[in-house]
Amino acid sequence: MNLTQNDVAAQLLAECMPDPVATFEAFAPVNIALCKYWGKRNATLNLPVNDSLSVALAGKGSTTRLTRLPNAGGDEVFLNGTAVDAGSRFHKKVVAHIDLFRATVPGFLRVETRNDVATGAGLASSASGFAALTRALSGLYGLQLDDEQLSILARLGSGSACRSIYNGFVRWHKGVRGDGMDSFARPLPESWPELRLGLLTLTGEAKKTGSREGMQRTVDSAILYGSWPEQARRDIARLEHAIVQRDFTLLGSTAEQNAMAMHATMLASWPPLLYWQPESVQALQKVWQLREDGVQVYATMDAGPNVKLLFERASAGDVYAAFPELELIIPFE
Amino acid sequence: MNLTQNDVAAQLLAECMPDPVATFEAFAPVNIALCKYWGKRNATLNLPVNDSLSVALAGKGSTTRLTRLPNAGGDEVFLNGTAVDAGSRFHKKVVAHIDLFRATVPGFLRVETRNDVATGAGLASSASGFAALTRALSGLYGLQLDDEQLSILARLGSGSACRSIYNGFVRWHKGVRGDGMDSFARPLPESWPELRLGLLTLTGEAKKTGSREGMQRTVDSAILYGSWPEQARRDIARLEHAIVQRDFTLLGSTAEQNAMAMHATMLASWPPLLYWQPESVQALQKVWQLREDGVQVYATMDAGPNVKLLFERASAGDVYAAFPELELIIPFE
Numbered sequence: 165m166n167l168t169q170n171d172v173a174a175q176l177l178a179e180c181m182p183d184p185v186a187t188f189e190a191f192a193p194v195n196i197a198l199c200k201y202w203g204k205r206n207a208t209l210n211l212p213v214n215d216s217l218s219v220a221l222a223g224k225g226s227t228t229r230l231t232r233l234p235n236a237g238g239d240e241v242f243l244n245g246t247a248v249d250a251g252s253r254f255h256k257k258v259v260a261h262i263d264l265f266r267a268t269v270p271g272f273l274r275v276e277t278r279n280d281v282a283t284g285a286g287l288a289s290s291a292s293g294f295a296a297l298t299r300a301l302s303g304l305y306g307l308q309l310d311d312e313q314l315s316i317l318a319r320l321g322s323g324s325a326c327r328s329i330y331n332g333f334v335r336w337h338k339g340v341r342g343d344g345m346d347s348f349a350r351p352l353p354e355s356w357p358e359l360r361l362g363l364l365t366l367t368g369e370a371k372k373t374g375s376r377e378g379m380q381r382t383v384d385s386a387i388l389y390g391s392w393p394e395q396a397r398r399d400i401a402r403l404e405h406a407i408v409q410r411d412f413t414l415l416g417s418t419a420e421q422n423a424m425a426m427h428a429t430m431l432a433s434w435p436p437l438l439y440w441q442p443e444s445v446q447a448l449q450k451v452w453q454l455r456e457d458g459v460q461v462y463a464t465m466d467a468g469p470n471v472k473l474l475f476e477r478a479s480a481g482d483v484y485a486a487f488p489e490l491e492l493i494i495p496f497e
Numbered sequence: 498m499n500l501t502q503n504d505v506a507a508q509l510l511a512e513c514m515p516d517p518v519a520t521f522e523a524f525a526p527v528n529i530a531l532c533k534y535w536g537k538r539n540a541t542l543n544l545p546v547n548d549s550l551s552v553a554l555a556g557k558g559s560t561t562r563l564t565r566l567p568n569a570g571g572d573e574v575f576l577n578g579t580a581v582d583a584g585s586r587f588h589k590k591v592v593a594h595i596d597l598f599r600a601t602v603p604g605f606l607r608v609e610t611r612n613d614v615a616t617g618a619g620l621a622s623s624a625s626g627f628a629a630l631t632r633a634l635s636g637l638y639g640l641q642l643d644d645e646q647l648s649i650l651a652r653l654g655s656g657s658a659c660r661s662i663y664n665g666f667v668r669w670h671k672g673v674r675g676d677g678m679d680s681f682a683r684p685l686p687e688s689w690p691e692l693r694l695g696l697l698t699l700t701g702e703a704k705k706t707g708s709r710e711g712m713q714r715t716v717d718s719a720i721l722y723g724s725w726p727e728q729a730r731r732d733i734a735r736l737e738h739a740i741v742q743r744d745f746t747l748l749g750s751t752a753e754q755n756a757m758a759m760h761a762t763m764l765a766s767w768p769p770l771l772y773w774q775p776e777s778v779q780a781l782q783k784v785w786q787l788r789e790d791g792v793q794v795y796a797t798m799d800a801g802p803n804v805k806l807l808f809e810r811a812s813a814g815d816v817y818a819a820f821p822e823l824e825l826i827i828p829f830e
Contacts, residue, residue, distance in 0.1 A: 387731065388761055391724040395765070398720065417767065424769045428721055428761035432728070434750065435785065436757045442775030452768065 167343055169320045172209060173264035175343070176313055182269045183306030186232055190303055192295030192318075192328045193225035194281055196361060196464065196472060198419040199399045200426045201324050201336065202392060203383045209344045210323040213383070214396035216336045217403050218327045221281075221361065222497045225292035225328065228300045229276045236272040243277050261297055261321045269305045294321030295328035315348035332496065333407055335400070354407045355496045360480055362473035362490040366443040373437060375467035381433050388432040395425045416462030416474045423464040430467075441469040447487075454486055500676055502653045505542060506597035508676070509646055515602045516639030519565055523636055525628030525651075525661045526558035527614055529694060529797065529805060531752040532732045533759045534657050534669065535725060536716045542677045543656040546716070547729035549669045550736050551660045554614075554694065555830045558625035558661065561633045562609040569605040576610050594630055594654045602638045627654030628661035648681035665829065666740055668733070687740045688829045693813055695806035695823040699776035706770060708800035714766050721765040728758045749795030749807045756797040763800075774802040780820075787819055 195218035203213035233240065239262060241248040241255050248255045258275055277296070279289045298318040302309045309317070311329055315336075319326035327334040330351040339347030373381070382389050399422040406414035430437035448471065451463045459482040461475040473490065475483050484490060528551035536546035566573065572595060574581040574588050581588045591608055610629070612622045631651040635642045642650070644662055652659035660667040663684040672680030706714070715722050732755040739748035763770035781804065784796045792815040794808040806823065808816050817823060 386758075387728040388721045388724045388758055388765075390727070391721045394723070395720040420769070421765070421767050425719075425721055425765040428765040431764065432721075432754070432758040432761040434754050435788075436753070436781075438778070438781065440778055442778045445771070445773055445775045445778055448769075448771065455768075 167209065169209065169260075169264060170267065172320065172343055172345075173317060174267060175345075176309070176316060177265065177268040177307065180268065180305075180307040180309065184232065184269060185304060185306060187229065188300050188304035189227060189229040190296050190299035191225060191227045192292045192299060192325075193220040193222060193331060194289070194292045195220045195324065195327045195334060197324065197327075197466070198403050198415070198464065198474075199396055199422050200466070202396075202426045202429065203379055203389065204323070205338075206342070206344065207380065209347075210319050211344045211347050212323060212336065212338045214393050215338050215400050216324070216327070216396070217400055218324070218334050218336075219359070219361075219495045220328065220331045220334060221493050221495050222331060224280045224493060226280070226289060226296040227278045228293070228296040229274075230297075230300045230304045231274040231276075232304070233272045233274055236274075239272050240274045241277075242275065244279060245276075257321070258297065261294060262301065264317065264320060265301050265305060265307075268307075273304075290322040291324040291328045294318050294325035297321065298325070299329070312348045312350070315350075316344065319344070319347065335404070352404070352407060354410075356407065356410060357496045358476045358478070359412075359495055360473075360475050360477060360483075361493040361495060362475065362483060362487060363493065364447055364471045364473065364487060364490055366447060366471065367441050367469050371439060371468055373439075378430060378433075378437050378439075378467055381437055382429050385434040386429050386432040389429045392425065392429050395422065412460060412476050416460065419464050419474055420462040423466075427465060439465070439468050444469045444471060447471040450486060454482065459483065459486075500542065502542065502593075502597060503600065505653065505676060505678075506650060507600060508678075509642070509649060510598065510601040510640065513601065513638075513640040513642065517565065517602060518637060518639060520562065521633050521637035522560060522562040523629050523632035524558060524560045525625045525632060525658075526553040526555060526664060527622070527625045528553045528657065528660045528667060530657065530660075530799070531736050531748070531797065531807075532729055532755050533799070535729075535759045535762065536712055536722065537656070538671075539675070539677065540713065542680075543652050544677045544680050545656060545669065545671045547726050548671050548733050549657070549660070549729070550733055551657070551667050551669075552692070552694075552828045553661065553664045553667060554826050554828050555664060557613045557826065559613070559622060559629040560611045561626070561629040562607075563630075563633045563637045564607040564609075565637070566605045566607055569607075572605050573607045574610075575608065577612060578609075590654070591630065594627060595634065597650065597653060598634050598638060598640075601640075606637075623655040624657040624661045627651050627658035630654065631658070632662070645681045645683070648683075649677065652677070652680065668737075685737070685740060687743075689740065689743060690829045691809045691811070692745075692828055693806075693808050693810060693816075694826040694828060695808065695816060695820060696826065697780055697804045697806065697820060697823055699780060699804065700774050700802050704772060704801055706772075711763060711766075711770050711772075711800055714770055715762050718767040719762050719765040722762045725758065725762050728755065745793060745809050749793065752797050752807055753795040756799075760798060772798070772801050777802045777804060780804040783819060787815065792816065792819075 201216040315326040333352040336349040402418040534549040648659040666685040669682040
């Protein structure tokens with residue numbers, strides 16, 4: 165039962181009746197996980213160990229335009245207006261994702277992707293990028309895939325991309341099947357207009373260990389990772405309750421503890437995996453001091469040194485005063 | 498079965514035939530844990546969740562002289578030559594420890610303690626302090642307690658003090674009994690003359706959360722703590738093997754992973770417990786860079802921001818070049 169990505173895509177696309185158009189553009193938002201995706205049960209198909217839950221950043225993400233190139237000998241890839249070298253990792257990943265569909269609909273494409281967010285801010289552009297590419301491929305080929313099918317196909321490009329198919333709060337159900345056909349994301353019906361996110365770009369230094377490799381090292385070597393699935397289970401339940409009740413203290417504290425627990429599993433790996441820089445410690449200490457001073461602000465961090473803040477509109481002034489360099493994001497605009 | 502410390506001490510001292518002298522002095526070394534004591538199964542008696550293993554720092558520790566004061570109305574306590582205020586926490590802890598023996602041998606004492614190590618370096622002076630005090634009390638009263646009994650009594654003052662009864666490598670057996678009569682330390686027969694420790698005093702800032710409180714918060718709130726006993730079990734076995742085989746890479750890597758895993762359980766607590774300062778991250782990054790450059794050096798950390806280095810004599814030059822401010826300690830002199 166060693167399925168390839170192509171096996172899964174072929175199965176999903178088998179009943180589609182392609183009806184291609186010449187060009188198609190799609191958008192997908194960036195998402196920030198409040199309960200993290202950390203650890204795979206199947207690395208080929210990006211099947212996770214645990215459910216995760218994110219919030220999409222309305223209007224911030226990737227826009228991808230695809231154009232069919234009837235006479236070309238290969239795909240052309242542009243990122244933010246610049247041609248991407250065919251030998252690069254980025255180019256190869258995009259081509260590999262198109263290949264999943266090419267078995268069904270042959271031919272090469274021009275791919276023009278624009279990201280609204282700077283990569284340095286620690287927002288995972290691969291999630292919005294693969295979600296936008298998947299949505300654009302479905303549109304270009306007229307495949308009429310539903311959102312859950314799009315979510316599965318986006319997941320094959322990058323795990324967390326399956327959440328970027330939707331706006332708002334999104335839960336990725338890990339599923340139990342070996343082929344991952346039950347491992348996709350679904351949106352939650354609730355919105356939270358008062359919710360704010362603050363991005364702190366502390367350092368642009370490139371990380372030594374990618375998140376794919378870091379995740380694998382943690383699963384393979386951290387004894388403490390054994391308790392992570394229980395952590396995620398508890399946190400998902402708390403977050404859903406917090407969202408339904410609009411209980412910000414519960415939402416923020418759960419998201420922060422979940423992020424710290426994820427970084428804890430990395431630290432407990434061998435060799436120790438620490439994405440933090442000295443500035444990360446300073447920022448966290450500042451967040452904790454703000455809370456001691458009565459400001460309801462919480463932190464979350466992904467596989468990088470930057471810190472993201474969670475707060476509500478009423479606290480924005482206090483948070484800005486402490487972090488004047490913060491980039492404000494309103495997820496539910 | 499809610500035993501007090503006095504119940505345990507009375508049981509231990511019941512068969513002693515006191516034969517007091519006028520004054521007695523004892524020394525006990527500081528110890529640094531390679532597998533940490535983190536979490537109590539009984540907070541009153543300082544009974545641990547897991548076995549721990551440490552190395553004593555030969556010649557660095559606490560020297561305590563006790564003198565009987567036949568006509569005094571209370572104990573007099575001096576630390577490094579200065580009288581300690583009777584209302585202070587330090588004074589109260591010393592008196593409480595003497596009280597464990599006072600039920601058997603009445604009368605007040607003058608306590609003169611000198612510590613060889615600055616508290617700022619992150620060396621736990623309470624471990625050597627309570628071990629020296631316990632040894633001095635036994636000597637002053639002529640109680641003829643053996644080392645395991647001394648270890649149990651020292652543990653009542655401060656858990657890790659039970660290890661400071663001995664020189665060299667020491668293992669604290671957690672025991673299983675409710676009264677803790679099987680929870681004491683024993684020395685390992687091996688020595689390691691080439692072993693070196695380096696102390697880095699990164700910051701003298703007082704910590705906000707004591708280790709007793711931090712330990713309790715971790716046990717109470719960190720889901721990841723559920724995997725800590727397994728971590729400690731594996732690490733103890735690896736360390737004993739490394740010591741017998743004199744395998745420094747195994748010793749160092751196990752000690753570092755154990756320390757990082759302990760800090761990971763703190764980080765996964767709520768609220769998050771981070772003893773690190775930005776300087777701690779810098780020092781760890783430097784250690785990891787040194788290892789990438791081929792220098793066999795490992796880090797350990799206790800409930801504070803400072804970093805302790807483990808290396809062998811052959812690497813001392815390289816380690817000094819990277820950390821010129823390092824305080825060198827030779828545990829087996």
